[in-house]
Amino acid sequence: MNLLRKSTTLLILFLCLTSSRHVVRAESKADHPNIVMIISDDQAWNDYRFMGHEVIHSPNLDKLASESAVFKRGYVPTSLCRPSLMTLVTGLYPYQHKITGNDPPKGMNRQKLLKHVQSVDCLPAMLGKLGYQSFQSGKWWEGKPELAGFTSAMTHGDPKRGGRHGDLGLKVGREGMAPVFEFIDQCGKDPFYLWYAPFLPHTPHNPPKRLLDKYRNSELPIELSYYYAMCEWFDETCGQLLDYLDQKGLSQNTIVVYVTDNGWIQYVPESNQERKKMKRRFRYAPKSKRSPYDGGIRTPIMFRWPEKIKPAEYDTLVSSIDIVPTLLYAVGLKPTKSMQGIDLLKVMEHGGKTQRKAIFGDIYEHDMVDIDDPASSLKYRWCIEGNWKAIIPGPRLANEKVELFNLSKDPFEKKNLATEYPEKAHQLLKLTNAWWDGSEK
Known part of the structure; x- marks a missing residue:
């Protein structure tokens, strides 16, 4: 009888402890969560209503933020898309994965860079060992996505057919979400990893007229009107993706991660005369893209996993190098020795506290x-x-x-x-x- 009482007490204590945790990890193969990566392309850290912007409408990302652990002081190590995206798929700093720029030296065959993606561990390949199906859509620079372990993709990566930074994959979002939805449907009961990195709100800034008209007014420079409309267009596509997960009953066991590859501050000419002389009307301002300033490297980083991750806001300094290790821990895998990021699930469990001194x-x-x-x-x-x-x-x-x-x-x-x-x-x-x-x- 005493043994039974002790066992019951231990069980009750265990249930109390686990119910109070901020995070519950996958315990078995059957529990492996789906993973959806949403990656904005060229957007400043404060260009969302939930981050304090007073003009841009971002209702879908605002809703996602309200349901997520939001790290408002998130950063990417570098402010250029290709090396930043490579960090998001490897969990490594640019000096480690060696893709430090968008292009090789002038005159060099771009294909020579692909040896670097083949020499490191990539998240899709690591998840594949657990039976994950994976799909690349949107921005992708590293040749055929299969090189990183994706089981299917929109991008072909063939330079002879215009493959550079995403080719056919760049249609997603701008021309609809059908390829993404088809992939989700084809996965059946298999866990899946989705890379959704649309060419949005990236230039060309050519938003739907209905959205542009929404931001056109005499007090707002035309360049900002176009850019703000692009941000809302991107937000709409995120809403379509999140709604589809709801419709298919997948949201409950899906980790949604949000991050931006690098920042963008829209340049506004000081006069109409300057505007007329500009060769490139829509370009970024100093202290944003390609710079070491927060306008180029800061981004909100969000994690949503219903009933597993408690919605909260944190001012903790975090980096995109933390995303891959965190996802690996969530599915029961360990990061490689080369990964310097930390487990953000553990940070959430401790109310945002971390032992890390700096990023x-x-x-x-x-x-x-x-x-x-x-x-x-x-x-x-x-x-x-x-x-x-x-x-x-x-x-x-x-x-x-x-x-x-x-x-x-x-x-x-x-x-x-x-x-x-x-x-x-x-x-x-x-x-x-x-x-x-x-x-x-």
Whole structure:
């Protein structure tokens, strides 16, 4: 009788503990959750209503945020799409996966870069070992998606047929969601991994007229009208995808992850005269894409898993290098030794607390200098500890100086405090050097 009472007490204690957790992980193969990656293309961290934008309408992503663990201080290591996307599929920094730019040196065959995707562990291939079906749609630079382990794809990756950064995959969202829906239907009872990385709100900024008209007014520059409409168009497609998961009864056992590949601040000409002289009407402003500033590297990162992840908002510093390890832990796999990211499920369990001191990143040339030597293309390294951020120019930018910002007081990085707080700047430089010296360059 005493043994029975003890067993009952232990069972009740176990149930109480597990019911109070923020996160419940998959316990068996039958419980493996589906995974949906939603990746925005060229969108600033604050261009959503749930992040404080007062003009852009983002009802579907607002709803997703209300149902998710939202890390409002999320970052990508680099502010260019190809290396950033490669991080999202490998969990590695650009210096590790060696895809540091969008293109190889001038004159080099692009196919030579594909050796890098074949030399690292990619999430679709790792999930495939558990029986996952996987589908690539939207942006993709690394040749045939099958090289990364995708079981099916929209992109063909053949340079002879216009394959560069997504080819046929770039139609998704802009021309409908049918390929994505067909993939979901074909999976049956198999768990699936969906890569939804539409060419949105990326240029060309050619939104539907009904959305453009919504943002056209005399007080808003025309460039912003087009861009804002593109953001809402992207939001609509996200809503269509999330609604389809609901319709098929799949939302309950699906982890939805949201992130942006890199930021975008729409450039607005100072005058009509300047506007008329511009060769490219829709382009990004300084301190956004391709830069080390928050306008280029900051993004909200969200995880939704109904009844497994508790909806909450966190100010914890997190990085896109954390996404792959987190998903691996969620399905019962372990990250590789090369992955430096942390398990965000555990961070959620502890109310957003983490032992990590700082996050880091590195910015490179658009065209790689040496495809096997990331340091040859390095422009900047950056480090954030708490509210302090340092930007450290590389040897290629010898005339530039270290910059230091207090992001809590200066979120748009207008005032360099390096000369006022030299000790802080030096401390962040030491942290960055320690991270960099420990890297496998």
